[in-house]
Amino acid sequence: MSKYDDETTYAIGELAREFDITPRSIRFYEEQGLMSPSRTGQNRVYLNKDRVRLKLILRGKRLGFSLAEVKTLFDMYDTNPNSAIQLEAMLEMTEQKRAVLKQQLEDIQMLMTELDDVEARCREELAELKRGNIA
Template sequence: MSSHQQEPTFTIGELARDYDITPRSIRFYEEQGLMSPERTGQNRIYTGKDRVRLKLILRGKRLGFSLAEIKNLFELYDSNPNSAVQLETMLALTEQKRAVLRQQLHDIQMLMNELDDVEGRCREELTELKRGNIV
């Protein structure tokens, strides 16, 4: 392969813009050991692998994974790509997240029911007050 056909690279600004996050967020992920771009002087040079990692970090966060959990998955993948251990770990984490979300959904439904009750009582009382011209 000639040196003219190099893998595309990206600046921190390009990645930040592409994923609608701040360069500071990207630097934070680096500090946490989730990404390790090459450097030329003070400039960071991101590869396609870094871009994929950033996309996975953001997806993991959206799904409720901690940065430590994401880092653990990356380390499992780096040490043994396509390993059963990585897949089993991901399945276990996914089930944990589902359990947390089910509990949150239950809690939200309980709060919605309480709000419905409060709202209903307030409307009844307001109607009675208006009927009696007490307002």
Template structure:
């Protein structure tokens, strides 16, 4: 980490190591307009804002948000940093994601129950076949 205008700066390698991702991933987020590092020649120089955004991108991905959704939040924040609109948007996105996950959980629970039934029937039939073969 080097100092640039008294604000900490980071190289692509430092951020990649910190977040356990590849430099290629970071460059991809830059291509998508999610990060905008300064450049010194061919080198990218990331400030703390870029580092925080990278952390938010990765958190958003982990929560199942698309990069477009994350970008939309960044744009809302850039337009008005203390906007209720941004918070309301995030709440709506969270509610939608929760509804999708709840449905997926219900689907998985139902499938697990069906698998339990199939497994029980198979074991019962197998036990009957073995008893029939032994007798």
């Protein structure tokens, strides 16, 4: 029995509280095809596999992956649970995300340097004004 075969069930409110998100967020993930709980009448019934998927969705978002990227990984796993294919895709996506973040970090560092220069010039001019050297 794998960890995904747990028979524990969850209501939408329980998952929302556990992960500190709104039930609307969970319904949105369902609409995007990321989760598919069973139903008992009008009530959604989430299994442990749904809970694990929700945890992975939120981790993916925290790491900067789009819901489409997360769905791609889920779809790959659903069609072929061979983890090697999914892991290779995850590695490629991670490399791409790292490259984007590295570029953003370089851009931010450059902007910080420019801001430091502007700030220094403003402080110098302000000091000159206070000394009365500039009209």
